[in-house]
Amino acid sequence: MRDFLVVGGGVIGMMTTLQLADAGHRVTLVERGECGREASWAGGGIVSPLYPWRYSMPISQLSRWSEGFYPELSLRLLEETGIDPEYRQKGLLYLRVDDEARALEWAREVGKPLERVGADFLYAKEPQAAPGFENGLWMPTLGSIRNPRLVQALRARLEAMPKVELREGVAVERLLTEGDRVVGVASRDGQLSAEHTIVCGGAWAGQLLGTVGIDLPVRPVKGQMILFKAPPGLVERVVLMDGRYVIPRNDGRILAGSTLEDVGYDKATTAEARESLHASALCIIPALAQCPVEHHWAGLRPGSPDGIPFIGAAPGLQGLSVNAGHYRNGLVLAPASTRLLVDALLGRTPIVDPEPYRLPA
Structure with a gap:
């Protein structure tokens, strides 16, 4: 046994x-x-x-x-399997955060690097971010992994x-x-x-x-996402605005997500979600308008x-x-x-x- x-x-x-x-x-x-x-x-x-x-x-x-x-896990798995999980620690840019004061207070309480940055810093990090932002929040330690x-x-x-x-x-x-x-x-x-x-x-x-x-x-909570085929370097780090985000991969591809849908075990994708995600992604990175959507999928989160x-x-x-x-x-x-x-x-x-x-x- x-x-x-x-x-x-x-x-x-x-x-x-x-x-x-x-x-x-x-x-x-x-x-x-x-x-x-x-x-x-x-x-x-x-x-x-x-x-x-x-x-x-x-x-x-x-x-x-x-x-x-x-x-540590990413390096271990690469060594043991030859498959690179592509852990990237390039930070996250937050745009248009309503509760900025609370965010900065939280960062001080837990000792997390998070700072308010101006337009020069923001566009130096992500030149393709939507124009017109005078400031944002920057978390340099945030990482992402190619799940x-x-x-x-x-x-x-x-x-x-x-x-x-x-x-x-x-x-x-x-x-x-x-x-x-x-x-x-x-x-x-x-x-x-x-x-x-x-x-x-x-x-x-x-x-x-x-x-x-x-x-x-x-209970299941559906989330839909789309994937853009973009040139490497168009976006280098995670950018988050109004609850939607773009996530770059090493090969240039960019994910955009995600929806929150309480529809039981239905995993079907919808045209409405695709259009909404596409519009949100372009609001964050307008240059994605020139990049084709390569994939659109849905998954079920375990809500609690x-x-x-x-x-x-x-x-x-x-x-x-x-x-x-x-x-x-x-x-x-x-x-x-x-x-x-x-x-x-x-x-x-x-x-x-x-x-x-x-x-x-």
Whole structure:
């Protein structure tokens, strides 16, 4: 029997599996589709909440820990797999921030570099930014990662680890119990057993936990994005305005996002969203009008109350833990939230107080 069974092959599930395998445990990772192809693939890869001063302390604690982890993880995965997750730390420019005073106060409180900059600085950093801005906010430490490459690298690393068994294309239907203990899962392809089961099912986590009577308030929230094929160097850093953003990649491509839609499990793209995202991107970088849109897609975020993830043991059942409900910040919080859970599973000192993330009784 395996030590751990991880359900859900997104960035949360794969990082959990990697840490457990690094610690010497035998882990099966089961994913209904292909690992890393849901929300982890669909997001933008900014390694920070968009407006971090607007979030509660539980989210801020996890995000600060995670930000410092990504450079190390990116280098490790490149060395071990040959796949470059393309971590870029080139900073972020905020345009038209309504609560600027609160942002600067937050930065002083947490010791985060954030400063008000004038037009000369702003356009020196991003000459193609929309004209007419007299000032903005500048966060030099913000990084971004090319999340499709990140999940490709994580999957390749796990596939090469002898203690990891990857089971893709396996749709888990329900959790299996014996008395008050979860002993594994039932799937269309049979049963899988382990000493401990971990649900990292993203927007689908609540459905699976419902099979054992746990009502977890996690729901799907659709987000749509578009990708411009732009020449390298047109945009060098993340630029954010009015809740929309552009994110450059090393090859010049530029992502623009994103929508927030409460439409259940519908992942269809819409012409309205494409037009809205295109207009927002051009408001930030007018030169994108000359660049074709190469791709348009949608993903489902695991929405939760206040965006605070549920991390820890399931109440009333032994052998079951959960890591779900990260809403817009799954990739941002993944290193810290998975480390927090693995610390609990292995009896190690937690990196932060686990209490704010406990599942409701």
